Amino acid sequence: MTKPDAVAELMARVGERVRKARERRGVSRKTLSEISGVSPRYLAQLEAGDGNISIGLLQRVALALDQKIDALVGDEDPWTSQVLRVAALFRAAPTDLRKTVLELLTTVERPRAKRICLIGLRGAGKSTLGRMAGAALKIPFVELNRTIEDLAGIPVADVMALYGPEGFRTLEAQALQRIIALHDTVIVAVAGGVVGEPETYKNLLAHFHSVWITAAPGEYMPRLRAQGDLRPMAGNPEAMRQLEAILASRTPLYQQAQATVDTTGKTPEISLADLLQTIAREKFLD
Incomplete structure (x- = not known):
């Protein structure tokens, strides 16, 4: 077309x-x-x-x-899609009925199923490793930001410009819920800031087996430059100091993940082997 x-x-x-x-x-x-x-x-x-x-x-x-x-x-046509029709009916239902429906659905829900989520700062290697692991394990790989774009119908940058951080976080929560509803087996890469939204992060930890993809602070910048992403450095001589501060503030949140894969000084292939070994050891797909 x-x-x-x-x-x-x-x-x-x-x-x-x-x-x-x-x-x-x-x-x-x-x-x-x-x-x-x-x-x-x-x-x-x-x-x-x-x-x-x-x-x-x-x-x-x-x-x-x-x-x-x-x-x-x-x-999807909202008038023929059962998922969207049920969602619309749920939003219009009285509070007590919505509570009853949630309780019923929770009893049949498989909380984490075979869902795996990769968290960490931008430049850690989440998308690269997620895509490689999905191919190796023959399971779907999804980037949360792409699902946000599907929901909004516009790029993430435009979502931020039009709706601001609050609107973006609302869509981020909706996108995560959509992935949970559509996939029992999946590997997902999320933006580094998702840990800063308590309810969304709580939902993520409850419904995914989580792996923190990390690296030494000095490795993030060269990787982003190699990818052609100059946003953290452009006109900002304090970029490295800011990155270290962000990493320090988020580390306690990232540490809530069930497992950690350190990619410092490693090729993508070696880090992939570490990730696959972690998934097998923790029995995330059993």
């Missing part, structure tokens, strides 16, 4: 879902315009699949329809 075809398909899908959501709520286009602040002309174009609406305006339409924006742009 060419890019123009893919864009046209996306806009047609968004338009159809906006129209269906509006009709299900029993509101006219004029009423939706008044609630969302988006002009009737824009809404007409959007529902016809001809709109070129910005993310900000689409978010206002989604909020006016009591929808999450990913329900309008995602690959």
